[in-house]
Amino acid sequence: MSGGFTLSAWAIDLTPLRVNRQFRLLFIGRLVSMFALGMLMVVLSVQIYDLTGSSLQVALVNTALGVSTFVGALAGGVLADRVDRRRVILVSRALAIAGLVGLACNASLDEPSVAALYVFAVWDGVTGSIGSTAFGAAVPAVVPRAMLPATGTLMAMCLDLGSAASPLVGGVLAGAGGFALVYWVVAVISVISWLFLFQLRPIRPGASEEAQGGEAAEPAPGAAETEPGPSSVLPGESSGELSGSGSGWRGWRADLVGGLRFASREPVVAAVLLMGFLQIFFASPHVLIPEFVQSTLGGGPEAVGLMYSATSVGAIIATLASGWVPRVRRVGLVIVGVYVSSSMWVVAFGLSPTVAIAAVAMALVGAGDVIGEILRFTVLAERTPDRLRGRVQSLWAAQATVGDSLGGPVLSVGARLIGVGPVIVVGGLVAAVTTALLLLTHPRLRTLTRTPDTGAADTEADSQTEVDTQTDAGTQTNAGTQADAEPGRDPEADLAHKPAHNPAHKPTRSTP
Structure with a gap:
């Protein structure tokens, strides 16, 4: 039956989880880590208030966490565009787990240190945001472009499900066994997440725009070919300005x-x-x-x-x-x-x-x-x-x-x-x-x-951007981009002559 209401037309699309092992590992690792993070954020604030009796101290530790998250995100963005994103995720998560162990040990003391809570909050902000940024860059790199909306939906659901019950669980555990118990539980959960992510294959920046996962879905038979995206090199600059090839502080600054x-x-x-x-x-x-x-x-x-x-x-x-x-x-x-x-x-x-x-x-x-x-x-x-x-x-x-x-x-x-x-x-x-x-x-x-x-x-805008890019002597473009930028070519007509997509065809696994 076609044209009428069907539940499947509105239900969440689980295809990326079914056909793509790389994304499946990322999803599970993220879901588990979000559950741990929800527990951590609540218990850290509660412990600060319990030790100081000051809402200002709670606000200050959250400010320290926010500033360190901002710095870590910028650093993580450069790292994720320079080296294997899998390695960045694993190393940053391992360092974050070390910080959780430090929080647990501090909470086990007869007189826990408030200063240590600030230090570990900053540590968690930096290491956590480096890993999260690399994670965010890795997700669209392992799935085909056609699956990006479904992938975004699943990642949003991952965030909501992971954080829905975890604050309550963290509060119950803190009341029953103390703050140290919660930190140890969060550390163990984080190790479980790390073990899932360890199974990922390398995710090198720039290696593929479509899919790096061995089980990435292939285009459906008769489906329209994927058009080149907008040029990554803008008028007036060379591709070298955007690539992560420099070393030292100047290289990092150039990348940013x-x-x-x-x-x-x-x-x-x-x-x-x-x-x-x-x-x-x-x-x-x-x-x-x-x-x-x-x-x-x-x-x-x-x-x-x-x-x-x-x-x-x-x-x-x-x-x-x-x-x-x-x-x-x-x-x-x-x-x-x-x-x-x-x-x-x-x-x-x-x-x-x-x-x-x-x-x-x-x-x-x-x-x-x-x-x-x-x-x-x-x-x-x-x-x-x-x-x-x-x-x-x-x-x-x-x-x-x-x-x-x-x-x-x-x-x-x-x-x-x-x-x-x-x-x-x-x-x-x-x-x-x-x-x-x-x-x-x-x-x-x-x-x-x-x-x-x-x-x-934006077909008209992208075509014009590519024309401008080609006229710049210092800009390099690929053959596909040059073809799309031919003067007088009508992008809408190109789309009209592509084979129609048949929704009955489902993506299939490719050979690992």
Whole structure:
């Protein structure tokens, strides 16, 4: 039966897990480590407060963690574009496990050291973010382009499932056996995650744009051929400026500058990163939830917990029903629409008169945010050359860290000035308006389209970029890019003459 409603058309696509061993190992390793991380973050804050009785100390240790995460993400991005990403993941995770053992030993002392908690928090921030950045660069490198939306969906589900119950488990274990027990449990879980990741094959930067996994899916018979993505070399610069070939501090600095230059000059990548920052900065009222629930809605701790849980529940439901996402064609307009809608649900949350309505609004915020993240992941993965994915992934992590670190204090100050409800409403409205304005300031978002087989491409803009790139004497392009940039060639006509994709054909395993 075709054309009608089918459950499979809406259900989450598990194909990458079924057919790609490399991705399966990454997914399991990530899921296990996210469960451990959720326990760690809660228990670390609780132990700091238990030792000092100061909320300021809790805020300071989280600030130290955020700063170290930012630094580690930038360093991890360069490393992930220079050496085998599997090696970066394994070494950084091993160092993080050593820090967990240190936390457990410190917690076992009669008088645990507060200074040691700061040191290990910074250690975890640096090592954890290096590994996470390399991990983020590795995921799109091991799956075919056609599977990127499904891959992004599964990684979003991994995050939600891994962090849904772990804070509660960590709190229960801390109450039953003390902080040292929790740290030891987290260390053991992290070792299990490391053992899964150890089974990965090497994931070298730039080795493949399609799939490095031995079980990567092959294109379906009769499917449209994958078009070349946007040129990784922009007008006015050579490919050497973007590659990780330098040594010493100058080489690292050149790599960082090369990644920033690519992200700022590739208009779609720049818009997608900026969009995420705007959402996190203006439309993330999580820091205000306790005050809003208690002072405006008259709820207690249970209602506060309900708000946080509602966001995760909404995200999980949206992820499980995300089978339609890979079929989105006007992906640029849809991303903007999703985030504008999510921002307006933040407004609805700030105007909510009851706990029940507020919980529904937060569930819809969570649903919109996760769909937006899936689409942004897909676009960034398709628009970024593999040898630059580490640095672009570090910028993804940086915009989240900076947006959260700055947005929370700004909203808190605003709540003191105009009230907690009004500042949530204003933040949501500002996020909605500024996100919509990206369609004017970054017009290529309006023309950004994708198909299941060719991926995201603003055909007119990409063709012009490639023409400009070829005319630059210092720029090197491959033969496929040159062919697509022939004067007078109509990219839309090229797409129209490609064989139609037959959804009945399922991807098959390739020979290891």
